[in-house]
Structures are given as C-alpha cells and as structure tokens.
Amino acid sequence: DTGVSQNPRHKITKRGQNVTFRCDPISEHNRLYWYRQTLGQGPEFLTYFQNEAQLEKSRLLSDRFSAERPKGSFSTLEIQRTEQGDSAMYLCASSLTGAVTGELFFGEGSRLTVL
C-alpha cells in the first residue's frame, strides 16, 4: 500500500467554476477526513466519514462544498461556484477505528488556486 493518494495535486480554476478532488485512503482504513490548510495556518477540519456515513461537518463547510464516500472507499470533495477565498491546500487523511494511537495518515494534498 502506497498510503493516502490525492488527485489532482494542483488545480487552477476561474472563479465560479466547479472543482472536484478525489482521495483514495489506505485500503483497510474505515475513517476518512478532509481538512483545508491555508498559508501559515494549521489544517482546519472540514468533515469526516466512517465507512459511507458522513459523521461530522464543520461550520467551515458551506453549502457550496459537498463530500461523498459512496462505497466506503475513495471520497470526493466538490466545490461549486468557486471563490478566491477557496484557494487553499485540501488535505485528505485516513485512519482505522480502534487503532491504539488514533493516528491520522495524511496525503500530500490537492492545491486549489482560484483566479
């Protein structure tokens, strides 16, 4: 297993366009998380799934953001009608329920630039 994989690594789009990011977690991990990181800040929690169920969403996740994990494996994060304030690194992480440390394993992120 090569770890958490995210695609695309970098997306440049014009304001108002829709974008979608994909995350493939570590195969046996049942939990999947989305975070957003802007320059000079720590990762901010957006949402997480346990299997197919979306268990928690942050107030940061406006109506323009939607995340899915239809089969409990990969996940997509869609941003509709992008705004310049959406420019950030979107990080995906996965973990295994019941693991001793509760460690989250992170992907390298998908950088979004909204022009």
Added chain:
Amino acid sequence: GEDVEQSLFLSVREGDSSVINCTYTDSSSTYLYWYKQEPGAGLQLLTYIFSNMDMKQDQRLTVLLNKKDKHLSLRIADTQTGDSAIYFCAESYNQGGKLIFGQGTELSVKP
C-alpha cells in the same frame, strides 16, 4: 471550545536542543500529537502522548504534558538541519477521531 495555540517561529543552531510549545483547551482530549510537515510533503506523525502520561521519550524526542496548565512541549535533542520543518501540535477531540491542529511552529536550524 476547540483551540490549540503555538508560537510561530523558532530558530536554533545545529546541535542545540529545540523546544516547541503548545497550549490546548479541551481537557477531555485523550491523545495529543506532534506532526511534522516538510515543504511539498504531507503531514507525518512524529510522536503522541496519552492524556494520562506526563512524559514520553522517543530517541531524540521528548514530549512533556502538563495537564493542569493544558501545556504540551516537544523537545528535540541535538537538532539537525534535517529537522527544519513546520511542527504542528494536535489534540483529539470528543473521541470522534478528528484532530484539532495548532497553527504550526516553523523550526529553522542554522548550521
């Protein structure tokens, strides 16, 4: 509330010890973590500590936890230029598995 605070920058000379500090607010946190982020790379777990522990040592890393003051520190002994990175403190929250991160401390190691 959820809030994790860190100082933003630390500069040390190679071979010195580095101490990175963090304060957190959620007294119900079960685990506290230190993650490292190098340029262009994902976050990697460095070490963690149970909330019922005061100290944990792992090779060059020493984590100290003061639960009364909700203060966590990471000491890196014999700091090397390869330790230059951003270090994030994080707390687990509400047993739900999500982590709340601080804003990160950028460690610069000068030769």
